[in-house]
Amino acid sequence: MTTILGLRFRENGQIYYYCAPNQVILAGQHVLVKTDQGPAMAQVALLTENLPQDVEPTELKPIQRLAEQEDLVQHEENSLLAREAIRHCRRCISQRNLDMKLVDVEILLDRSKMIFYFTAPGRIDFRELVKDLVKAYRTRIELRQIGVRHETQMLGAIGNCGQMCCCARFIRKFQPVTIKMAKEQNLFLNPTKISGMCGRLLCCLAYEQSTYEEFQRRCPKIxxxxxxxxxxxxxxxxNIFRETISVFNEHGEERELTLEEWKAIAGETWTPYIPPQQQPQQRPSAPPRPRPEPESAPDQSDTATHGDDGELVAAGLPDDPSQPRPKRKRKRKPKPRRQDAPQAPHAEPGE
Incomplete structure (x- = not known):
C-alpha cells in the first residue's frame, strides 16, 4: 500500500507531498528525497491517503529512504554552517556597499552547492561577492534574487488575523491580487488594513473573490x-451575508429587499429606467429678411490713372475681367555718376 507523506524542508514551512511505496514511516521521522537542486532531508509532518485538490497525482514523487544517524549529524552540521555563512555574507555585502538584503542560506545535504537568497530593489552586480564566497567555502555558490512575498514565505510572520502567514503555511503558488478585489468586497481602502507583513495586498483577498463575483452577477448594479x-x-x-439589496424609490423611502423579492418586482430581465425627455419650447420663426441688392459699380471706362510725370498708365477697367490688371510702371531714378579721383599735375622735364 502506498502511503502519502506531507514533508517539510523548513521548520513551520509549507508542506510538499511525496509517496512511500511499501515502507512504514511515522510522523516526525526524517527522510531523504531527491529535489531539482539535489538530495535534501525533510521531516514527515503528516500522513494521508488522499491528495489535496491543488496537487496533481503526476507531481507525486517517491522518497529515497529513511534518514540514518550519519545523515542527521550531517544535517545538523549544515545548519550550523548556514548560520555562519549568513554572517560572513552580510559582512561581505557591507564591505562592498551592495544594495541588497540577505534573507537565508540553503545548503544541500552533500554540500555540493550553497544557495544564497536575497532581495534587492533592482539588478545587482554580485560577481565579486561570488568570488569571495567561493574562496571562503570552496563549493558551488548560487545567488538567487527573490521578491518580498517569497521573503515572508521563507522567514514566516504573524498576520493581522493572529495566525501564521498563509504563504508560510500552505500557499505554494501566489495568485495575483488587485485593489479591485478589495473594492468589490466593500473593504476600507486603508493600506494598513488590506496589506500583509510583506507590504503587498493580502493573499486572503483572493479566497472569497469567486463568492463575491457570483453574488454580484445575481444582483443589479449598484x-x-x-x-x-x-x-x-x-x-x-x-449585503452578501444577508443576500439583500437596499433600494430607494420615487417616494423617498429606502427599502431592503431580498433577491427573491427583487425578482418579483423587477422580473427576470431588469429594465433600466429612462426618464422622460423634456421637449424644448419652439419659438415662432422670424420671417426671412430681404437680401440687399448689390450696388452697381461706377463706370470707370472714362477714368484715367496718370503716373507721377503725367504719363498715362491705365485708362478704365479691362473689358475682360479674367485678364489681369496691368501693373503700374515705376520710373527708375538715374544712378549718380562715379567721380574720378583728381590726378596729380604732370611735371615737365627740366623744371
Whole structure:
C-alpha cells in the first residue's frame, strides 16, 4: 500500500507531498528525497491517503529512504554552517556597499552547492561577492534574487488575523491580487488594513473573490435606476451575508429587499429606467429678411490713372475681367555718376 507523506524542508514551512511505496514511516521521522537542486532531508509532518485538490497525482514523487544517524549529524552540521555563512555574507555585502538584503542560506545535504537568497530593489552586480564566497567555502555558490512575498514565505510572520502567514503555511503558488478585489468586497481602502507583513495586498483577498463575483452577477448594479412594477427605484448597496439589496424609490423611502423579492418586482430581465425627455419650447420663426441688392459699380471706362510725370498708365477697367490688371510702371531714378579721383599735375622735364 502506498502511503502519502506531507514533508517539510523548513521548520513551520509549507508542506510538499511525496509517496512511500511499501515502507512504514511515522510522523516526525526524517527522510531523504531527491529535489531539482539535489538530495535534501525533510521531516514527515503528516500522513494521508488522499491528495489535496491543488496537487496533481503526476507531481507525486517517491522518497529515497529513511534518514540514518550519519545523515542527521550531517544535517545538523549544515545548519550550523548556514548560520555562519549568513554572517560572513552580510559582512561581505557591507564591505562592498551592495544594495541588497540577505534573507537565508540553503545548503544541500552533500554540500555540493550553497544557495544564497536575497532581495534587492533592482539588478545587482554580485560577481565579486561570488568570488569571495567561493574562496571562503570552496563549493558551488548560487545567488538567487527573490521578491518580498517569497521573503515572508521563507522567514514566516504573524498576520493581522493572529495566525501564521498563509504563504508560510500552505500557499505554494501566489495568485495575483488587485485593489479591485478589495473594492468589490466593500473593504476600507486603508493600506494598513488590506496589506500583509510583506507590504503587498493580502493573499486572503483572493479566497472569497469567486463568492463575491457570483453574488454580484445575481444582483443589479449598484448606483443604477431600474423600472419595476412599483415605479422606478435606485439600487444603493448590497449585503452578501444577508443576500439583500437596499433600494430607494420615487417616494423617498429606502427599502431592503431580498433577491427573491427583487425578482418579483423587477422580473427576470431588469429594465433600466429612462426618464422622460423634456421637449424644448419652439419659438415662432422670424420671417426671412430681404437680401440687399448689390450696388452697381461706377463706370470707370472714362477714368484715367496718370503716373507721377503725367504719363498715362491705365485708362478704365479691362473689358475682360479674367485678364489681369496691368501693373503700374515705376520710373527708375538715374544712378549718380562715379567721380574720378583728381590726378596729380604732370611735371615737365627740366623744371
Amino acid at each position: 448606483g443604477k435606476k431600474y423600472q419595476t412594477n412599483q415605479g422606478p427605484v435606485k439600487v444603493l448597496r448590497s
